[in-house]
Amino acid sequence: xxxxxxxxGNVGRxxxxxxxxxxxxxxxxxxxxxxTAARGGNVxxxxxxxxxxxxxxxxxxxxxxxxLDLLTSLGAPALAGKVLLDVAVGFTDDGGLSHxxxxxGEELQRAFPDTRVVKSLCTLDRLVMIAPESLEGPSxxxxxxxxxxxxxxxxxxxxxxxxxxxxxxDLGGIATARGxxxxxxxFIPVAQAIxxxxxxxxxxxxxxxxxxxxxxxxxxxxxxx
Amino acid sequence: xxxxxxxxGNVGRxxxxxxxxxxxxxxxxxxxxxxTAARGGNVxxxxxxxxxxxxxxxxxxxxxxxxLDLLTSLGAPALAGKVLLDVAVGFTDDGGLSHxxxxxGEELQRAFPDTRVVKSLCTLDRLVMIAPESLEGPSxxxxxxxxxxxxxxxxxxxxxxxxxxxxxxDLGGIATARGxxxxxxxFIPVAQAIxxxxxxxxxxxxxxxxxxxxxxxxxxxxxxx
Numbered sequence: 001x002x003x004x005x006x007x008x009g010n011v012g013r014x015x016x017x018x019x020x021x022x023x024x025x026x027x028x029x030x031x032x033x034x035x036t037a038a039r040g041g042n043v044x045x046x047x048x049x050x051x052x053x054x055x056x057x058x059x060x061x062x063x064x065x066x067x068l069d070l071l072t073s074l075g076a077p078a079l080a081g082k083v084l085l086d087v088a089v090g091f092t093d094d095g096g097l098s099h100x101x102x103x104x105g106e107e108l109q110r111a112f113p114d115t116r117v118v119k120s121l122c123t124l125d126r127l128v129m130i131a132p133e134s135l136e137g138p139s140x141x142x143x144x145x146x147x148x149x150x151x152x153x154x155x156x157x158x159x160x161x162x163x164x165x166x167x168x169x170d171l172g173g174i175a176t177a178r179g180x181x182x183x184x185x186x187f188i189p190v191a192q193a194i195x196x197x198x199x200x201x202x203x204x205x206x207x208x209x210x211x212x213x214x215x216x217x218x219x220x221x222x223x224x225x
Numbered sequence: 226x227x228x229x230x231x232x233x234g235n236v237g238r239x240x241x242x243x244x245x246x247x248x249x250x251x252x253x254x255x256x257x258x259x260x261t262a263a264r265g266g267n268v269x270x271x272x273x274x275x276x277x278x279x280x281x282x283x284x285x286x287x288x289x290x291x292x293l294d295l296l297t298s299l300g301a302p303a304l305a306g307k308v309l310l311d312v313a314v315g316f317t318d319d320g321g322l323s324h325x326x327x328x329x330g331e332e333l334q335r336a337f338p339d340t341r342v343v344k345s346l347c348t349l350d351r352l353v354m355i356a357p358e359s360l361e362g363p364s365x366x367x368x369x370x371x372x373x374x375x376x377x378x379x380x381x382x383x384x385x386x387x388x389x390x391x392x393x394x395d396l397g398g399i400a401t402a403r404g405x406x407x408x409x410x411x412f413i414p415v416a417q418a419i420x421x422x423x424x425x426x427x428x429x430x431x432x433x434x435x436x437x438x439x440x441x442x443x444x445x446x447x448x449x450x
Binding site for chain 1: 321325326359360361362363364367369394395396397401403404405407408410411412413414415417418419421423424425426427428429430431432433
């Protein structure tokens with residue numbers, strides 16, 4: 001797949017390296033490619049326009065507060081029909097979310113209706129994104145987006161990062177990006193509590209054979225009702 | 226322990242039944258105890274004033290949008306010195322959070338500075354709250370609060386619900402309640418995606434022996450930087 005990653009920060013470089021190693025044709029898009037060329041390592045750094053023009057999948061790994069302006073400057077026609085994998089979250093200076101009432105993912109989908117926006121990976125540190133097997137157990141990565149085929153494309157890209165099909169949870173439409181982005185407000189205190197940004201989040205379901213203890217709990221809850 | 230639970234809804238009743246079964250002296254506090262007496266089952270329903278007066282620990286299990294008004298009506302002196310375990314989250318009519326920029330937990334701590342507010346359990350369905358062993362694996366419950374001894378009290382109450390010490394993660398001060406409450410925006414789409422509100426959330430740490438694959442991922446990320 002031809003992947004154009006917007007942003008040459010830690011996240012963009014980690015994803016670029018991993019997808020390049022998996023055999024994809026990857027470029028990093030920068031507003032100042034001459035200045036940032038060295039940051040790409042094995043991955044070419046080109047202009048943001050060039051990164052988008054050649055891409056089947058555009059990845060938004062720019063700061064969440066700058067993403068809309070950058071994409072708008074490229075123009076809706078340049079993005080039309082493409083899959084836009086949005087992994088960004090915007091923060092205010094005081095650590096709040098820059099989209100408190102909704103999400104960046106929704107904002108981008110609204111601004112670019114002919115682009116197929118998929119939100120994923122934004123609940124994870126960059127190294128966990130590309131090495132889920134480094135965790136001590138299975139963990140969950142989320143998908144949000146209105147277009148099923150675009151989500152299938154992102155599933156394949158997640159698989160190439162090491163995420164098993166079982167670990168991918170499709171939350172539904174792009175409105176559910178809100179939950180992924182707001183998780184940032186829990187991510188940071190968890191990271192501080194455990195002393196590492198490198199952790200995953202596993203959705204743990206009810207035991208298959210709902211246990212006696214659960215029946216007892218249910219009975220206790222009902223008896224108190 | 227003497228526990229006064231404000232609210233006779235599903236959550237208050239489930240917690241009341243479970244702590245009563247564990248040997249605590251529990252009452253449910255209602256604004257209309259005559260009308261709601263039958264809802265308590267084995268747990269007495271009393272007025273909100275009486276529930277608070279007799280309690281070592283007050284549990285806020287009222288709707289998050291009504292909590293501040295209710296507690297204010299009881300008066301700060303009635304709550305002074307007590308532990309207030311806040312398990313509520315406030316939602317707007319359109320499914321957003323009623324405290325989008327911060328959290329109910331912080332609001333309550335600010336309104337009642339002589340009360341020791343601890344936020345916990347609000348990331349979980351009521352039956353998972355009282356039966357964590359019903360899940361197919363270990364999961365995490367969070368603590369937020371400014372007073373360490375109040376958090377120790379809540380730890381004991383969590384233990385009595387079945388939460389092992391390993392499963393309790395202290396996030397820090399009450400400001401971290403924000404993360405717990407905002408998780409609601411992810412909780413709901415996850416529940417819809419898996420078809421059940423009964424799930425837990427496990428924080429999955431990096432493997433103890435950081436694996437070769439992780440070293441490779443780190444190397445790949447660095448080589449792209």
